[in-house]
Amino acid sequence: MSRTFGLAGLPNAGKSTIFNALTAAGAKVEPYPFSTLQAQKGVAPVPDPRLDRLHALFPEKKKVPTTIEVVDIAGLVEGASRGEGLGNQFLADIRNVEAILHVVRCFEDPDIAHPMGEVDVVRDVEVVETELLLKDLETLEGRRERVSKTARIGEKEAKEELALLERLIESLKQGIPLRAATISPEEKEKLKGIAPLTLKPVLFVANVGDEGENEHSQKVAELARARGAGWVAIRGRLEMELSELPEEERRAFLKEYGLEGLAVERLVREAYRLLSVVTFYTFVGPEVRAWTVPAGTKAPEAGAVIHTDFRDRFVLAEIMKLEDLEHYRSEKALREAGKVVRAGRDYVVQDGDVIHFIVA
């Protein structure tokens, strides 16, 4: 199960460039079925040092990383919330992702038009944020109108929701995105149906030119900090070119420049961190594989990610630690040392667990 991220930002910020860099190694998947203008969708493998370590113990097996799905969303312009440009398309695409990668143009290039004439990081970010806020305001006000009818009849749940909506509409009007408002988990549940845009977590992506970080990306860092959000700098164009090279050549290039890896790999890791997920590992059969589940998932549900019928056929889960496997080198030795923990239906899967599912 992939997690979905949407690349959002002004036109010519570098979204498609970064999309290509991210997905060069991954297979393209089907475009959105509901979209006429078809947002590009692609898959990016998640680089994972723990998976590499596990794979090193079973080099004969195939390594299968977990993946994220990335959506290259149509560029947003001022007025998108009122349907300007591809506004409605943009907003429909973004409603369907779990988290937003907000691409901010941090390179100067007279040959590449900027929708507002020139790069101004603070303004550029605000244009995008404002459109998302306005769209949420519209959505919540629409919802309020519907709920207020049921609330008038005196239905308790409707009254509660109405109070929540009133409060959030107030905060949106003050320019506060919903992710910065105080919302309890139960309230969040109530909002699920309308999937507000400003509730989604955001990672800022400063698309710097070939020269690297600059005064523009410094501003991205500052505004990310002010929002309690993360950010990464990416040399979009360079990364795209590198990601398209054959692996050998790419490695030689990275080595020559003393780089550890592509910056998009860091981008994926940071993006992954936005979501409250845990990764577990399996090595049964021909694959060494990483899997993703929401934090708090119990063993049978985790098994169902591998095979839906594991949920019902679940008997127990054998839990191993990567460090122990590395120390004892084999599963057999691990068993003999009593380092395999047997866990039942209520076991909550922990990040980093190596698991064997025993099913009926």
Ligand SMILES: Nc1nc2c(ncn2[C@@H]2O[C@H](COP(=O)(O)OP(=O)(O)O)[C@@H](O)[C@H]2O)c(=O)[nH]1
């Ligand atoms: N000079 C320069 N141009 C870039 C860089 N990244 C992207 N571009 C160019 O900017 C233009 C717009 O990029 P694109 O990815 O299509 O932007 P999008 O509209 O946000 O999808 C393209 O011509 C890219 O080649 C960069 O780091 N430096």
Ligand SMILES: [Mg+2]
């Ligand atoms: Mg584009």
